[in-house]
Amino acid sequence: VKGHVVVIDDERELLEMMRFALEAEGFSVTALEAPDPRQLATTTPPDVFLIDLLLGTTHGQALADWLEANTDGNIPMIGISASSTELHLAQQSGVFCAVLAKPFDLKSLIGCVSECLVRTASASSGGAIDTRGLFPVNRR
Amino acid sequence: MARICVVGENLTMSRLLGELLEGPHEVQYCDAESAYDTLRQGIFDLIVLDVAWSNPEGGWDVLTFLQLHPTLHKIPVVVCSGPSYELIVKREWLKQRGIGILEKPFELDDLDGHIGTALGHMQNAS
Numbered sequence: 001v002k003g004h005v006v007v008i009d010d011e012r013e014l015l016e017m018m019r020f021a022l023e024a025e026g027f028s029v030t031a032l033e034a035p036d037p038r039q040l041a042t043t044t045p046p047d048v049f050l051i052d053l054l055l056g057t058t059h060g061q062a063l064a065d066w067l068e069a070n071t072d073g074n075i076p077m078i079g080i081s082a083s084s085t086e087l088h089l090a091q092q093s094g095v096f097c098a099v100l101a102k103p104f105d106l107k108s109l110i111g112c113v114s115e116c117l118v119r120t121a122s123a124s125s126g127g128a129i130d131t132r133g134l135f136p137v138n139r140r
Numbered sequence: 141m142a143r144i145c146v147v148g149e150n151l152t153m154s155r156l157l158g159e160l161l162e163g164p165h166e167v168q169y170c171d172a173e174s175a176y177d178t179l180r181q182g183i184f185d186l187i188v189l190d191v192a193w194s195n196p197e198g199g200w201d202v203l204t205f206l207q208l209h210p211t212l213h214k215i216p217v218v219v220c221s222g223p224s225y226e227l228i229v230k231r232e233w234l235k236q237r238g239i240g241i242l243e244k245p246f247e248l249d250d251l252d253g254h255i256g257t258a259l260g261h262m263q264n265a266s
Contacts, residue, residue, distance in 0.1 A: 011201045013176040014208075021208045054197050082200035084229045101230070103203040105213070105237070 002026040003047035003117050008035045008063065009080070010056040018050070018109065025110050035063050045075060048097075048116050053081035053090055060086075064095045076116040080104075141166050142259050143183060147175045147202060148190035157190060157220065160251055175202055182211055186258050188242075190220045191227075200226075207237075216258040218242055 005027050009015040012033050019031040030043055035058055049067060053060035064077050076097035079090035087099045097116040100108060143166045146158035154169040161167050170178040172193065179187065179202070187206065191199030203219065206212050218240035221227050227241070234241055240254040 011197070014201045014205050017205050017208045024210075052197075082197040082226065084226060101233075102197065102200045103207055103230070103233070105207040109208065 001028045002114070004028045004030070004044065005048050005050055005113060006030045006032065006040070006043060006046040007050045008032045008055070008060070009050075009052040010034065010054075011052075021106055021109060022113070025106075027113070040067065041070065045071065047075070048113055048120075049075060049077040050113065051077055051079055053079045053086040054083060061090060061093060061095070064090075064093070068095055074120070076120045078112055078116055142185040142255075143168070144186045144188060144255070145170065145178060145184040146188045146190075147171075147179070147199075149193040149195075149198060153190055153192075157188060160248060161188070161255065165255075172198055176205065179206065179212060182215075184215055186255065187215055187217045188220060188255075189217055192221050192224070192244075196226075200230075203239075216240070218254045218258050220244065 002025070005022055007015060007018050007022070007029060009018065010033060015031050015033055019029045022029045030046065032039065035055065051060045051064055055063065060079060060081070064079065067075070067077065077095060079087065079096045079099040080102060081087050081090070082102040084101070087101055090096050090099050097119060098112055100112045141164065144161055145168050146154045146161070147170050148154035148157065149172050151169055151171045154171060158167040158169050168178065168184070189199060189202060191203070193199045203217065206215070206217060216238070219234060220242040222244040227243070231241060240258050242251060242254050
């Protein structure tokens with residue numbers, strides 16, 4: 001297993017497709033349609049969160065803020081959205097490791113998740129960070 | 141005769157677009173509710189996707205689904221939308237992947253041109 005990814009998106013069909021795509025590439029995946037903090041709190045801490053920024057009842061940014069406050073803050077988060085405005089705001093927030101614009105293809109999805117995992121591993125070991133192909137933001 | 145699926149937020153919008161294609165092509169319409177189940181059939185030669193939905197992510201979610209799907213990603217897509225900032229931002233990405241862009245308002249010749257180009261790509265690929 002390459003890593004455990006928690007994917008949060010309110011479009012069920014896309015959520016399941018992302019789960020399928022990531023699992024086919026060797027990741028283990030927890031797919032959540034409606035993010036419930038209690039559910040997240042009991043989920044095994046993942047290696048990366050993939051969060052839709054425009055969720056039905058909850059804003060992805062608020063969820064990311066909650067996750068950062070309620071985890072050790074070292075789990076990378078990737079914001080995904082079709083809205084350039086939301087992606088820009090997410091970049092500015094400093095909470096996300098990277099943002100990924102919808103639509104995206106398999107190569108972009110796997111590349112983004114993999115790069116975030118590498119960056120996090122490199123950062124925790126003090127190694128160099130390769131941010132090519134990403135939209136890096138400064139973590140708080 | 142090509143089989144074309146026209147996807148829009150509602151059937152009225154899909155039909156408006158799809159009726160322009162009927163005759164030389166076999167056209168099936170679907171809305172936000174039926175889009176995924178219809179597309180999963182995988183029986184289409186071309187997908188025309190109107191991405192102007194009240195949910196700003198709806199149409200783009202469908203395109204992302206298609207791009208990630210192990211077989212459906214091979215079906216050519218023409219994206220249809222009115223002028224929008226998002227379309228400008230995504231234009232290059234779409235072009236790089238051979239996804240046609242049909243901007244409203246359009247002339248019938250524009251529509252025919254995009255359909256012909258997309259179907260031509262499909263025939264060349266096969």
